[in-house]
Amino acid sequence: MTEISPSLTEARAAGQGPPALAIRGLSKRFGSKLAVNAIDLDVPAGSFCGLVGPNGAGKTTSLSMATGLLRPDAGQVWVHGVDVWGSPLEAKRLMGLLPDGVRLFDRLTGEQLVTYAGLLRGMDKDTVVERVRDLLETLDLARDAGTLVVDYSAGMTKKIALASALIHAPRLLVLDEPFESVDPVSAANIRDILHNYVASGGTVIVSSHVMDLVQRMCDHVAVIARGSVLAAGTVDQVRGGLSLEDRFVELVGGRNQTAGLQWLRTS
């Protein structure tokens, strides 16, 4: 059953639209491991939000549940007020996804893959052709348009997956580790695309381990550790005058003494 998001009710009362993403009580357990523990999170529409956390914190699991890829044990998610698990088709039309580690149809060429993504979204052929050309050029993949995706490097594969996520001009873009393996020039191009997208009213959620990048690129941030949201808000609110990296270490803890590895000493 589709329920009205509590944030939507609050937003309507305040005369605003709903958050781009509203999460309430989302949980997931894998055997004895509680990967995500009843998290709540609002990502305002029009924001560029970073999701940060140590390895195994629950970022991918949370994003997978928030985008309809992994069924939660409990909790609800709304995208622009649409219940992701109650009205999945409607919600998915609003989203573009770059999942981490999901296999692509890599026996297609890059051009075929992005074209296929557009046609699957029900777009007309002429628009798809035009957008595929624009995306491949902007992401510096035009020369490799006819190469099979299986023969792409890791960074090229990220970029072609990003093109597939952008083709239908979604309102919310969810990117799990989009800069991993991507060269600095391509990363700068991707950042430009994302900033333009946000400036024109889109919302981006990006998971990353690179604090400096999140501090420079994002206006909002959520810190997740051990399956819980430890802090969320604007980047300035969360970092509270510290660098985001220092604040992250303060919140998450876990700095280990490297002096313990005596056997690594060569002299």
Ligand SMILES: Nc1ncnc2c1ncn2[C@@H]1O[C@H](COP(=O)(O)OP(=O)(O)OP(=O)(O)O)[C@@H](O)[C@H]1O
């Ligand atoms: N399919 C699965 N089966 C069992 N355990 C899982 C599964 N997926 C994730 N986990 C566990 O859930 C926890 C959260 O994993 P998740 O991948 O969400 O973390 P993450 O924050 O994305 O980590 P990283 O930054 O290392 O990618 C980890 O302890 C992980 O081992």
